[in-house]
Amino acid sequence: MDQASRTLLELGQAPELYRYPAAELLPLHLAAADAVVAERRQQVPILDRRAREAGVDRISRKSDLVPLLFPHSTYKSYPASFVEKKRWKDLARWLTTLSTDDVTGVDFDGVADEDEWVDRLRENGHFVIATSGTTGKCSFLRHSAEDRARKVDAFARQLGWPFARADGSRSYFWLGPHVGVNSATDAANLGASLWSTPDNAFFLTDERLRLTDISRLAAMRRRMADGQATPGEIAAFERQQQARSAALYPGIDAFIDRLLDRRNEKLSISGTWAQHLLVRDRARERGIPDGAFHAETIVSAGGGIKNVALPDDYQEQVAQFYGDVVRTGTYGMTEMFQLMNRCEKLRYHIPPGLLPLVLDQSGETLLNTEDVSGQVVEGRFAFVDFAITGRWSGTITSDRVQFDTAEQCLCGRPGPTILDTITRYQTGDDTIGCAGTIDGYIRGALAS
Known part of the structure; x- marks a missing residue:
């Protein structure tokens, strides 16, 4: 690893890792990006070809990185x-x-x-590590052994910031399976190891979350949405889903009852919005009122809203149920190691070892340049994660963000920050200009 990348990661070791102004980090970011691109070009021929065709020899400003970024879809x-x-x-x-x-x-x-x-x-x-394959096809991303250690270290430093530290003192409840190779189960197991001890870590099921099952489920849902599935196929699919739910439901009740029985203790509870509503519904069946949890309980909620019918105010309902507890927030994804934590003012802060880039919808033009300081720019989020060495980490995501380039966050810490308004580009809008080019490079490499 080059010295600039190492320095950036060391800055993230400080107790208050979000204390560096963007202007102070920029020279290190550019030096690290230049060194990493030079090294990855020797290791990943597709990146080298892209750099040669784009005419990029050195990284002297952030915009030089834009044509070298890989779309998130590249990994599937x-x-x-x-x-x-x-x-x-x-x-x-x-x-x-x-x-x-x-x-x-x-x-x-x-x-x-x-x-x-x-x-x-x-x-x-x-x-x-794999994504869940909710589109019917999984992404696969390789980590080196050193990458794995750095990801564990990043989670250990960042989980709970700025409200609590993951010091193993809580009972941990993950509202999902913990066996499998996808990114959600990986995060669950890391969370359990940091928030709790093995005897106090609980998971919804020990049944393996299989990529094959998720992909088949997503593929069938897509066929149903497109009108391609026959009535017989739909009926068989629905019977299969009902049978799986019936087999799992008694386990769900027992798991939620254990969680509710410990509501007076300090807990760490993590799951999707729909799963948190299941906890709420079970509590009402037992006559447990809203706001019955320990004030230092940490509740993390997010995701799980695709293909799920939820009330319009599902977030407000979950908040009302848990009451006055600690609500941490992180913004991250499978493609990165370092989390972006949400502060007291509901802004996501960027760790020193992550270079944030905001692009136009097509992913071709940089919007958060140095000359827009103080403005909020909206666009497609991209980044370079300097902790990753097992692949080229420059990635264009499917997320639409509002990026505040102000020198200081409302919480008083140095900026920039991402507002808590993150959404995804819809399928029809999620077309990244360079995707076809990168895919063409890969096809050529496989054919050779």
């Missing part, structure tokens, strides 16, 4: 046939095109599905 750009026909060696070849190390030497004999493919890679020193 493999041909679907690689999974459907169990071409695991070819899938490894695809992953190698996006990684700083060759993973094709792994023996995939006996691998039956995506989950076992990731398991086999992990057994051989490649910590691959």
Whole structure:
């Protein structure tokens, strides 16, 4: 790792890691970006080709990075046939095109599905993590062993900021499964190890969250939405979902009852909005009033709203149920290690080792340049995470953000910050200009 990147990560070790003005960090960000791009070009030929064709030789300003960023969809750009026909060696070849190390030497004999493919890679020193595949196709991202250690370190420093420290003193309740290779289960297990002890960490189910099941579920929902599924297929799908829910429901009751029985203790509770509403409904069945939780309980809620019917005021209902507890907030994603924590004024702060970039909707023009200080710019969020070495970390997301370039946040800490108004670009609007180019590079690499 280059010295500038190392310095930025060391700045994030301070007890108050969000205390550095953007002007102070910018020279380090540019030096680190220049060094990282130079190194990754030697390791990831697709990045090198992109840099040559874009005419980018050095990173001297933030806009130089824009043509080099990979769209989030790049990490699921493999041909679907690689999974459907169990071409695991070819899938490894695809992953190698996006990684700083060759993973094709792994023996995939006996691998039956995506989950076992990731398991086999992990057994051989490649910590691959997957997204949930809610679009019907999973993303796969490789971490090096050093990356893994840095992610654990980042979580340890940032979880709970600025309201509490994850010191192992609470009972931890994750409203979901903890076995699996996707990013949600990874975050759940990291949270459990930091907030609690093994004896006081509880999960909704020990059943493995399988990528194959999630992908099939998403694919069927997409076919139903497009009108392509037959009535027979829909009926069979609904029966299968009802059977799975019926098998799991007694476990849900027991899990929620355990959580409610400990409501007078300091807890850490994390889950989706729909899951928190299930806790509320069970509490009402038991006659437990709103606001019955320990004041130092930490509640984290987010996500889980796709394809789920929720009331318009679901966030307000969850807040009313838990009452006056601690509500931490983080903004992050599978593609990054370092979290952006929400302060007392509901603004997300950026750690020193993360370079934030706000682009126009097409992902081609930088909006948060140095000459817009003091303005709030709205656009597509992108970043470079200097903690990641297992791949090129420059990424364009599907998120629309409002980015406040002011020198100081309303909480008094140095800016910039991201407002708590983050949304996703809809499918029709989520077209990133360079996506076809990068995908073309990958197809060419696989064909060679």
